[in-house]
Amino acid sequence: MPSEIPAAGAALGAVFRHIDAEKDDFLRRVMDYVRHPSISAQNVGITEVARLLVGMLREIGLEAETLPTDGHPIVLGRWQKKPGAPTVLLYGHYDVQPPDPLEAWLSPPFEPTIRDGRIYARGIGDNKGQHFAQLLAIESHLKVHGELPCNVIFLLEGEEEVGSPHIADFVAAHRDRLKADFVVTADGPIHESGTPTMTYGVRGIASFELRVKHASRDVHSGNFGGVVPNPIWTLVQLLATMKDASGEITIDGLHDAIVPPTELELAAAARLPLDLDATKAKLGLTRLDLPPGRPYYDRLMFHPTLTINGLHGGYGGPGMKTVLPCEAFAKCDIRLVEAMTVEDVLGKVEAHVRRYAPEVEFVPFGGMLPSRVPMASPYGALIRSAIELAQGRSPLEYPSMGGSLPDYVFTKILGVPAFVVPYANADEANHAPNENMKIDCFHNGIRTGAALLDRVGAIRG
Amino acid sequence: MPSEIPAAGAALGAVFRHIDAEKDDFLRRVMDYVRHPSISAQNVGITEVARLLVGMLREIGLEAETLPTDGHPIVLGRWQKKPGAPTVLLYGHYDVQPPDPLEAWLSPPFEPTIRDGRIYARGIGDNKGQHFAQLLAIESHLKVHGELPCNVIFLLEGEEEVGSPHIADFVAAHRDRLKADFVVTADGPIHESGTPTMTYGVRGIASFELRVKHASRDVHSGNFGGVVPNPIWTLVQLLATMKDASGEITIDGLHDAIVPPTELELAAAARLPLDLDATKAKLGLTRLDLPPGRPYYDRLMFHPTLTINGLHGGYGGPGMKTVLPCEAFAKCDIRLVEAMTVEDVLGKVEAHVRRYAPEVEFVPFGGMLPSRVPMASPYGALIRSAIELAQGRSPLEYPSMGGSLPDYVFTKILGVPAFVVPYANADEANHAPNENMKIDCFHNGIRTGAALLDRVGAIRG
Numbered sequence: 001m002p003s004e005i006p007a008a009g010a011a012l013g014a015v016f017r018h019i020d021a022e023k024d025d026f027l028r029r030v031m032d033y034v035r036h037p038s039i040s041a042q043n044v045g046i047t048e049v050a051r052l053l054v055g056m057l058r059e060i061g062l063e064a065e066t067l068p069t070d071g072h073p074i075v076l077g078r079w080q081k082k083p084g085a086p087t088v089l090l091y092g093h094y095d096v097q098p099p100d101p102l103e104a105w106l107s108p109p110f111e112p113t114i115r116d117g118r119i120y121a122r123g124i125g126d127n128k129g130q131h132f133a134q135l136l137a138i139e140s141h142l143k144v145h146g147e148l149p150c151n152v153i154f155l156l157e158g159e160e161e162v163g164s165p166h167i168a169d170f171v172a173a174h175r176d177r178l179k180a181d182f183v184v185t186a187d188g189p190i191h192e193s194g195t196p197t198m199t200y201g202v203r204g205i206a207s208f209e210l211r212v213k214h215a216s217r218d219v220h221s222g223n224f225g226g227v228v229p230n231p232i233w234t235l236v237q238l239l240a241t242m243k244d245a246s247g248e249i250t251i252d253g254l255h256d257a258i259v260p261p262t263e264l265e266l267a268a269a270a271r272l273p274l275d276l277d278a279t280k281a282k283l284g285l286t287r288l289d290l291p292p293g294r295p296y297y298d299r300l301m302f303h304p305t306l307t308i309n310g311l312h313g314g315y316g317g318p319g320m321k322t323v324l325p326c327e328a329f330a331k332c333d334i335r336l337v338e339a340m341t342v343e344d345v346l347g348k349v350e351a352h353v354r355r356y357a358p359e360v361e362f363v364p365f366g367g368m369l370p371s372r373v374p375m376a377s378p379y380g381a382l383i384r385s386a387i388e389l390a391q392g393r394s395p396l397e398y399p400s401m402g403g404s405l406p407d408y409v410f411t412k413i414l415g416v417p418a419f420v421v422p423y424a425n426a427d428e429a430n431h432a433p434n435e436n437m438k439i440d441c442f443h444n445g446i447r448t449g450a451a452l453l454d455r456v457g458a459i460r461g
Numbered sequence: 462m463p464s465e466i467p468a469a470g471a472a473l474g475a476v477f478r479h480i481d482a483e484k485d486d487f488l489r490r491v492m493d494y495v496r497h498p499s500i501s502a503q504n505v506g507i508t509e510v511a512r513l514l515v516g517m518l519r520e521i522g523l524e525a526e527t528l529p530t531d532g533h534p535i536v537l538g539r540w541q542k543k544p545g546a547p548t549v550l551l552y553g554h555y556d557v558q559p560p561d562p563l564e565a566w567l568s569p570p571f572e573p574t575i576r577d578g579r580i581y582a583r584g585i586g587d588n589k590g591q592h593f594a595q596l597l598a599i600e601s602h603l604k605v606h607g608e609l610p611c612n613v614i615f616l617l618e619g620e621e622e623v624g625s626p627h628i629a630d631f632v633a634a635h636r637d638r639l640k641a642d643f644v645v646t647a648d649g650p651i652h653e654s655g656t657p658t659m660t661y662g663v664r665g666i667a668s669f670e671l672r673v674k675h676a677s678r679d680v681h682s683g684n685f686g687g688v689v690p691n692p693i694w695t696l697v698q699l700l701a702t703m704k705d706a707s708g709e710i711t712i713d714g715l716h717d718a719i720v721p722p723t724e725l726e727l728a729a730a731a732r733l734p735l736d737l738d739a740t741k742a743k744l745g746l747t748r749l750d751l752p753p754g755r756p757y758y759d760r761l762m763f764h765p766t767l768t769i770n771g772l773h774g775g776y777g778g779p780g781m782k783t784v785l786p787c788e789a790f791a792k793c794d795i796r797l798v799e800a801m802t803v804e805d806v807l808g809k810v811e812a813h814v815r816r817y818a819p820e821v822e823f824v825p826f827g828g829m830l831p832s833r834v835p836m837a838s839p840y841g842a843l844i845r846s847a848i849e850l851a852q853g854r855s856p857l858e859y860p861s862m863g864g865s866l867p868d869y870v871f872t873k874i875l876g877v878p879a880f881v882v883p884y885a886n887a888d889e890a891n892h893a894p895n896e897n898m899k900i901d902c903f904h905n906g907i908r909t910g911a912a913l914l915d916r917v918g919a920i921r922g
Contacts, residue, residue: 207781216745222864225796226766227757229750240701284677289690305687309784314771320668320826323770335686365781403683
């Protein structure tokens with residue numbers, strides 16, 4: 001725990017000058033990196049890129065290796081030559097999304113191209129450009145000073161884009177070699193205004209499917225309508241008991257474990273920029289789901305949601321078909337907030353289904369725990385300071401994201417605070433064609449990474 | 462209106478003997494007829510079969526012609542040489558369902574084959590074998606006696622399998638040349654026990670679709686879950702206001718027009734055989750939708766139903782996808798009972814949608830009126846008597862079918878009673894591969910048709 005953070009000195013200034021001077025070369029190097037495909041879903045290029053990363057980490061002066069999991073290997077780099085100094089764990093992922101649809105790309109996904117101040121390539125934003133910026137920040141410190149201000153563990157996963165199925169087991173198994181004071185993930189986008197952001201938490205997720213089969217085959221809606229049960233009606237009537245008209249989940253006990261937001265968190269959420277009209281315009285909406293007294297960020301950060309991801313049953317073609325279908329299914333996810341657990345939530349949904357519609361098959365799909373670091377965490381102040389030093393402006397501070405990342409493996413398995421400090425622009429188009437990263441964002445990322453190491457080194461509490 | 466029906470005499474006995482003697486030849490001829498495809502949905506063979514029918518009707522001694530509609534032509538035959546005698550209008554349809562899936566047929570659909578006492582061919586049950594039986598009944602009377610006992614109008618539609626879109630306009634336009642005392646349709650199956658049946662009514666139908674689109678594109682369930690409206694939830698919550706847990710429709714005013722069943726109808730329904738366990742076993746069901754106090758036939762004949770034919774929105778593939786979909790739709794049909802109208806019902810559904818979910822687009826698809834002839838109708842007694850004479854057993858009398866046929870064009874446009882007297886076996890597999898008709902059923906159909914003409918001729922009220 002830092003007691004206080006001294007002002008940045010000449011050491012960081014020299015690193016910043018190096019980073020600014022190498023700007024063009026760093027740009028060339030990140031373009032070389034993203035030229036290598038590493039598509040986890042298709043097992044394309046994973047081994048090659050893991051090996052490439054180990055080589056690069058060693059070249060800049062880290063110990064590095066690949067470690068096996070039951071899926072794709074994890075790349076682990078470390079520089080731990082300052083006994084007694086704090087250790088930051090930097091998390092990223094070297095796998096990328098498939099590039100389809102290829103025809104929508106203006107330049108080929110694995111031939112990085114610069115247009116209008118942006119690098120276009122699959123993975124440049126999500127996540128190669130971001131962890132490569134962290135790598136260059138480490139390199140810059142080592143080049144300029146021959147050492148780092150603090151100890152660093154660099155953890156690069158190869159399965160984030162397929163749901164991180166092995167990261168929790170990996171972290172639990174390697175707990176000892178992953179000892180760190182806190183964790184920073186550079187992933188996701190900054191605010192669309194270009195203001196840097198930092199995030200203290202993520203929502204978790206619990207997914208499940210509801211399946212109903214009544215008759216052994218579809219029947220005629222005239223010959224049997226009114227006497228043969230309809231699986232779509234069964235699902236409609238079950239789902240209607242799960243959420244009320246105001247959008248509140250009405251499953252018994254589901255809210256029991258929720259830790260209400262603190263004053264600090266509520267205040268932070270209230271300070272975030274919010275333009276509901278712009279959000280509606282961007283999504284073509286005439287309204288948002290915002291009952292009175294439950295503002296936008298409150299719903300997105302501090303409350304669970306029950307989303308029907310899909311519901312299908314019966315005829316879906318043109319015109320009408322007088323069928324009474326025999327089966328239907330709904331796929332749902334519940335976003336979890338502190339301190340809900342996947343197991344508890346799925347158990348309560350199952351109990352609700354047993355009670356209201358025992359004919360419905362409940363199929364749990366598992367999920368991911370939520371994570372939330374107190375906003376009073378001194379590491380939060382440290383990150384804020386690093387961003388201010390690197391970019392000359394204060395970040396927006398998000399108590400939580402609406403989405404889910406496996407941050408719980410750090411906060412709940414390692415037991416240390418974990419933060420997300422994104423470097424990419426808001427319109428990075430990750431998971432989409434023409435994924436891109438602004439050159440300025442990439443450059444700010446390297447500077448921010450460098451300032452972060454400096455700040456961690458400065459705390460020697 | 463008949464005042465009383467005299468006993469059958471020697472005239473009918475001679476016709477029965479002719480029919481029995483010609484059994485093999487009649488079988489050969491119906492097999493020749495169903496060899497000709499006439500698939501309305503694909504416009505295959507329609508003109509050819511209409512022309513073939515006109516030729517056959519003329520050959521047996523009727524005036525016959527094809528009359529155009531805005532779709533496929535209608536074949537009209539007539540024998541009206543007994544001024545003052547009653548006229549029966551026989552309705553059938555010469556179009557058939559497409560034969561797909563072809564690979565499921567044990568013998569080709571348009572190469573009629575006899576196996577185990579059944580004729581297998583597309584259209585043999587629905588409806589060619591049935592109206593051909595009527596045709597042979599007419600021929601037999603003419604062959605044996607040189608005249609018919611009564612006047613006959615033979616109306617054969619070419620679009621029944623595509624929803625009879627032009628029959629109402631046709632009947633309205635040709636009201637004068639279709640003047641008859643009552644109408645008999647030989648279509649559908651008899652009871653599965655083999656007991657002959659007759660039906661006094663049909664339910665109507667009103668179809669519609671509900672469509673919702675909220676955002677202009679699908680969004681991420683984490684980034685927007687809780688704030689962006691979900692069209693599947695919108696449909697679920699709207700539909701949940703339309704029907705209660707006991708299956709009663711809860712749309713304001715929907716039941717207003719319903720004429721409750723008469724004592725005769727309730728008593729007839731209560732007399733029908735009912736084996737709920739067998740029905741459940743046949744359909745693989747563990748339960749039926751039968752709230753207390755609302756028996757099976759009561760629900761199927763005297764109450765409207767709201768069936769969701771299909772509901773689709775969002776992800777439907779394997780596993781999970783954390784999507785919050787932007788659009789969804791539900792297709793529904795409401796079965797109507799006397800004296801509900803399509804227009805009134807669709808208007809009330811639309812008003813309900815406007816009130817509970819104005820964001821939902823209501824798309825009416827039209828429908829068909831119900832039809833119900835009072836069970837005290839003397840023509841009912843006449844048909845019963847014909848069945849008894851032809852088959853030596855009394856029919857099961859259904860106040861109504863659960864399904865819909867365009868009988869309203871006769872009861873409500875022509876203003877005359879209309880009955881359904883099916884000839885096919887219960888397992889005729891109409892609309893399915895291996896459609897078939899028992900040779901005995903076909904033979905009984907010819908005898909029943911002959912007895913019917915005799916009975917009509919006998920009433921000369």
